[in-house]
Amino acid sequence: MSSVTISRVQCEHYQNPLGIEEREPRLSWKFQGDVSDWIQSAYELRIVRQPIGEEQKAEETYRIESSQSVLVQWPSSPLQSQESAHIQVRSYDQQNSPTAWSDIDIEAGLDPQDWNAVPVTCEKQDAARPRKPFRTRGVFEAPAKFSKARLYITALGLYEAELNGKRIGDEYLAPGWTSYHHHLVYRTFDVSETIKSGQENIIGAWVGEGWYAGRLAFRGGKRNNYGERPALIAQVVIDGKVVAATGPEWEWKYGAIVNSEIQNGEIFDSNLQDDWTDNRSEDDWQRAETLSTPQAQLQASQSPPVREVDRITPIEIITTPSGKTVIDFGQNFAGIVRILSEPPSSGELIIRHAEVLEHGELGVRPLRHAKATERIILGGKVAGYEPKFTSHGFRYIEITGWPDVKLTDVAGIVTHSAMERTGHFTCSHPLINKLHQNVVWSTIGNTISIPTDCPQRDERLGWTGDIQVFSPTFNYLFDSSGFLKSWLKDVYVDQLNLDGNVPVTVPDILDDFHNQRFAVWGDVTVLTPLDHYTAFGDIDILKEQYASGALWLEKGVVRASTGLWNPDQYQLSDWLAPKAPPDAPGDAPTDTMLVADAYLIHTTRTLSRIAAIIGKEEDAKMYAEQVTSMTEAFYAEYITPNGRALSDTQTALALLLQFDILPESPSRDYPAGWASRLSTLVEKDNWKVATGFAGTPIILHALAKADLLHHAYRMLQARDCPSWLSPVLLGATTIWERWDSMLADGTINPGEMTSFNHYALGSVASFLHSVVGGLSPVAPGWKEISIQPRPGGTITSASTSFQSPYGLVSCEWKIQGDKLEVDVQVPPNTTAKVVLPGVSEEIGSGKRHYSVSWEKDPRFPPKGTETAYGATPSENWEP
Missing domain, CATH: 2.60.120.260 (Galactose-binding domain-like)
Incomplete structure (x- = not known):
């Protein structure tokens, strides 16, 4: 028996595989165990299926010779509606020694034809005002004996369910916010223990307007974005038989919640409470009204509930x-x-x-x-x-x-x-630790059902640009696989409604923006699926979202004859750059079209790469040719014959360096020139952050890539505003929308864009994880890992870990005198390349220790250049 064990078996990206949508679900398993160079040679599956209303089937056994352990294909015939399966998994090493068995129970959700429920609602309320929440309930008799009972439930609006006086589940704001015209997600609950066998049972739910009919967005907002009448859709199924389903025999009644709005809050009258699903009182209950069956597809969601x-x-x-x-x-x-x-x-x-x-x-x-x-x-x-x-x-x-x-x-x-926390980081620098902690809190605060920009003001929308720049950080900190996969489905359907344009927010409710086509924001259709694939190894996300990315490039982007963006198209680009005035957050020093065109080249190259991965070779070739043509046009427009970028800013140079925007046969060493100029600019800016939405996520990476690590650490440790540490020094506990959302005198920034919980600028954590900590994926899903910590600044130790699809990977280092001591852990069934001073080697799984010679970077701290008329270089940094 192998000393490696399987620590968890997972179905698709579900946390709880009860009521899953997929009929041929893929399986994954993680490993644990400190065994050197352990590789899976084969795996074995035992599957015992239980179709609803039928006898248990005989055990199926499969042995597959493969090292794959992430999202392996379903080997059996498709599951039927409501069918359950008990699955056991074990792996074999290269000596054919097996692990112990690990198991998982899964159960299919409902096929569309199995839904008997129709939406039920209360009386018609004034559509121009907030809808008063109501309760609706139904009564059913349960058989004296039964095996299993399930509640399938969703709402046009929000619900909180009760059965016989007990709350069902622990969700908030269920079923969450989706593009309700297209997707309506339901949950499945096991209510076997809550039902009273052989007796009368009362099933019901509170129903509120939520995102479905409530006021959303800024500038006063708009109501009834999806409909005017909140309603419940639910049915109870016992051993395959529907015993209760929302319909005309249900009843409704108002209660103690007088008003409840997403943005405005709740009014609650404590005098109006009663035990409404534990008491068959008939007082004031009225017959429910039914609505037509929604056109949206009812589907189970892989996104964890709130x-x-x-x-x-x-x-x-x-x-x-x-x-x-x-x-x-x-x-x-x-x-x-x-x-x-x-x-x-x-x-x-x-x-x-x-x-x-x-x-x-x-x-x-x-x-x-x-x-x-x-x-x-x-x-x-x-x-x-x-x-x-x-x-x-x-x-x-x-x-x-x-x-x-x-x-x-x-x-x-x-x-x-409630996504699983997967990534951690700490180092010897207390303020950087606090910065990282703030990034985590902003991620938590902005993942309530969808990836939002902020959780507090009259906005709270799924801005596509925010998650596009933040997803590499997000995917490290949390298992965002199901969350983002579910949200990206809505990106595509809302994009189809706009003939290829990508809405700035998804779900899409901002009609005023439908004629705007924004680079960086629209590029979420290509860049975020690849980030997802890189982090979680799910090739299906590339296949499913490929049409969305292609549609964006073919019909969403408004082009000039060169293939680049039409310069008449307004762009947000390097939004909220620090030098933009409070009343004009888009007035950034970097040419908006340079940013848009750099992103267009990068996105097109990325889609070419995706096309090759999923076997669309002709498309891959076509997009690669477009990159070549657009790069030539880009140089003609923005790069001087001597290699200077016409937009001479941190953002412009960071984009050129990070996105490798180079002609096929360069006439000079452009990156060296850009690196030299970027070095000059960051010194001139006193290592303050001078980048906005497009530049901030990549500026430190670009500096590190250009062998300017001393500048990257100096900028990371800067105290002057704007810097990552300046809000921390003012007491921030989350990431702010602006570096100076709060001014030093305790006054709130006068700008309209002033939030104290925005994760976009927290994308700096990806630098902490991959450069300071030293961990990054090389192959999709972390099958191959790069371990290359690059210490700098005054940081003397750091530790980071990531719970990858294969298991825990970690790197911990500390500087002791002239030695760099490094401890690494690589999970079973993966390999890693370790790069340290004097070391470059490929390793397999297990724990290893390295002790190598260490010399401090003599360039740190960079001193800057004093001039007769210029300001004295800043020494205000946090050692």
Whole structure:
């Protein structure tokens, strides 16, 4: 028996493979064990299937000679609707020694024809106003004996389900936000233990307007983006028989939730509570109204549901200069407040949320039109209350109506799509550790159902540019595989509605932007699927999204005769560059068309590479030829005969270096010239970040690639604003939208774009993981790994780890005198290339230690150049 074990078996990208969509699901398994050079030579599967309503089938056994252990093909016939299967897996090493068996249970979801439920709703409400949440319920008799019971449920809007007085599941804001005209996701719950056998059962749910019908977006927003009447769609199936399904026999009633909006918060009347699914009271219940079956495809989602992932105890009660009571949770986060104790028995309790204090008072101006307020009418039981159908981004709450409130009376409930945390980083520099921690918190706060720009103000939209630049960092920190795969489906269907243009936000609700076609943002269709494939090894994401990427390049991009972008097309490009004024965030110093065209060349080259990977050789050749032609046009437009970029900025040079924008037969060493000029510019800028949306994610990588690692570390450790550490030094606990979202005097930046929780600038963490920490994938899914830490600055130790699809990979290093001590771990069934001073070797799995000679980079810290008329170079950096 092998000493390597299989630590986990997974089906597709599901965390819980109950009610899966795929009928031929792929399987993966991770390994653990410190065995040198372990490679899988074969694997064996045992499958016992249980079709619904049929006898258990005989065991199927398969042995496959292959080293593949990530997303292997389903070997059996397709699963039927509701069919379950028990699967056992074991692997063999090259000596044919097997691991122990590991197992997983999976179950297929419903085929479309198996849905009996129709949407049920309450009376018609005023479509111009917030819809009041309602409850709807049905009654059914359960058989005296049964094997299994399932609840299949979704909503046009949001729901929270109950069965016989017990909440079903632990989700928030279910079923989440999708492009409701095309995709409507449902969940499957095992309710076998909750159903009363041989008795009457009451199944029901609260239903709120949510993203479906509620007000969304900025500039006052718009209601009814998908429909005007929230509704529930649900059915209970016992041993293959539908025993309850939403329909005309269901009933509805309002309750204690008077109002609940995503952006504005909730109004709750504690006097109106009752046990509505544990009591068959007929008072005031009315016959439900039914709606037509939605045109959207009902499907199971691989994205994890929104759940409570942390609970925060507040740290301080503050009395503001105006006499208000404010509670500080010590951490900016996204979620809600849970009331733990009973407040006064009369009056109203009002809770307002905000991310910061401005001169001692709650700083609500950045919320714009979002009220972010809970209003609780007192008189009934309140302890345990939390809002159902809203979410806020906040660190502080202002409480009115509870004079003697204590820290133990409330808790902060952190919610997001509960992805597994996979990546970690720490180093000897405390402020950089805090920076990394802030990146993690911003990722959590901006992954509530979709990848958003911010969780607090009247926006909270799935901006395509934000996730495009952030996805390499995101994919390292969390297992975002199912989350992004589900979201990318909506990118494509919303793109089809716009004849190839990619919406700036997905799901798409910003009609005002439909005529705009933005590089960087639209390039998400090509670059993010490849990032996904690189991180998780899922070739299907490339196949499924290929049409989306091709559509963007063929019909989305508005071209000039050269094949580059038409210069008349407005571009966001290096959005929010530090030198852009607060009232003009797009007024960046880098030529917007240079940014757009550099991205177009990079994206086209990437799609050529994707086409080759999935076997579309003719397309690969076509796009490669386009790259050659566009590069020639790019040089004619932007590069002087002596190799200078006409847009002389950090962003322009970083793009040229990082994207390798070179002619086929270069007449000179362009990268050397660009590196020299970039070195001059960062010195001239006193190592302040001078890049916006396009340049910031790559500037440190570009410096490192150009052998300017001393400048990269100097910029990373800079204290002057704008820099990564300047918000940290001002007390930031998340990544800000602007480097100076809060000014040094405690005043909130006057700009409209002022959020204190935006992950885009946190893309710097990819540099921490891959360059400082030294880990990056070489082959898709981390089958081959690069281990190459590049210490610099004053950092004397660092440790990073990643739970890859194959198992844990890690690198830990420290400088001790003239030695660099490095410990690495490579998971079974993978290989790695280790590059250290004096070492370059290929290794297999296992743990290894290296001790190599070390010399400090004599170029650090770079001193800059003093001139007679220029400013003195900054020495303001954090050692």
